[in-house]
Amino acid sequence: MNKKTILQSAAALAAAGFFTAAVAGDAFSKLDTNADGAISSEEATASEALYRGWESADANQDGQVDAAEFSAFEASMSAPEGK
Ligand SMILES: [Ca+2]
Numbered sequence: 001m002n003k004k005t006i007l008q009s010a011a012a013l014a015a016a017g018f019f020t021a022a023v024a025g026d027a028f029s030k031l032d033t034n035a036d037g038a039i040s041s042e043e044a045t046a047s048e049a050l051y052r053g054w055e056s057a058d059a060n061q062d063g064q065v066d067a068a069e070f071s072a073f074e075a076s077m078s079a080p081e082g083k
């Protein structure tokens, strides 16, 4: 499994406006408790990993982590370098 390729694919899909919560998977919909399509900082407290990595997860710093950002964050969490 090539993680770099996955990240690039995710970025390409996000850029195409093609990314949905369904792609990001169960974890996203569980954390997005009000189902508005983004995880707020309050919703993020349910996930220790997301809460701790909030600043890097919210890549565009709008105070919400959307499906694309969450997917990228999950990928970075599972990457060996972890950065
Ligand atoms: Ca939400």
Ligand SMILES: [Ca+2]
Pocket (backbone or CB within 6 Å): 058, 059, 060, 061, 062, 063, 064, 065, 066, 069
């Ligand atoms: Ca964001």
